[in-house]
Amino acid sequence: MAAAALSAPAAADEIGEVSTAFKLLGANHKIVVEAFDDPKVKGVSCFVSRAKTGGIKGSLGLAEDTSDASIACRQTGPVTLGADLEEGERVFRERTSILFKTMQVVRFFDETRNTLVYLIYSDKLIDGSPKNAISAVVIRPWGPAGDGG
Numbered sequence: 001m002a003a004a005a006l007s008a009p010a011a012a013d014e015i016g017e018v019s020t021a022f023k024l025l026g027a028n029h030k031i032v033v034e035a036f037d038d039p040k041v042k043g044v045s046c047f048v049s050r051a052k053t054g055g056i057k058g059s060l061g062l063a064e065d066t067s068d069a070s071i072a073c074r075q076t077g078p079v080t081l082g083a084d085l086e087e088g089e090r091v092f093r094e095r096t097s098i099l100f101k102t103m104q105v106v107r108f109f110d111e112t113r114n115t116l117v118y119l120i121y122s123d124k125l126i127d128g129s130p131k132n133a134i135s136a137v138v139i140r141p142w143g144p145a146g147d148g149g
Contacts, residue, residue: 010036040082046073067122078142
């Protein structure tokens with residue numbers, strides 16, 4: 001049971017949001033900024049901005065959000081890699097429509113460059129989206145001898 005909990009995608013904390021279009025009925029269209037920590041790599045956090053559809057459908061959770069998203073991942077402490085990292089492992093997932101669409105973040109490790117690469121993309125059961133973004137985190141020493149403080 002504990003192993004299943006460790007391999008589950010991370011949950012995000014909402015950092016903030018801005019309205020991008022006023023809607024007379026229901027919530028405004030927004031850009032939401034969220035943060036999550038990589039569940040298998042201590043010391044790495046990712047920050048995601050994504051579009052969130054408002055209006056009546058959006059307020060009821062029935063709207064489909066666009067595939068627009070951006071990601072920035074950073075070393076936020078000493079990095080400890082989990083022993084069981086998988087290439088292309090999903091580290092974050094959020095539903096962006098009631099049934100068929102999700103936004104996902106997957107992690108790759110570039111051993112040659114000692115760098116973690118995070119890819120954010122949206123998928124849809126019937127027709128996926130080519131919209132995507134990446135962020136890379138070079139693993140460096142942390143503390144007085146390193147850049148991190």
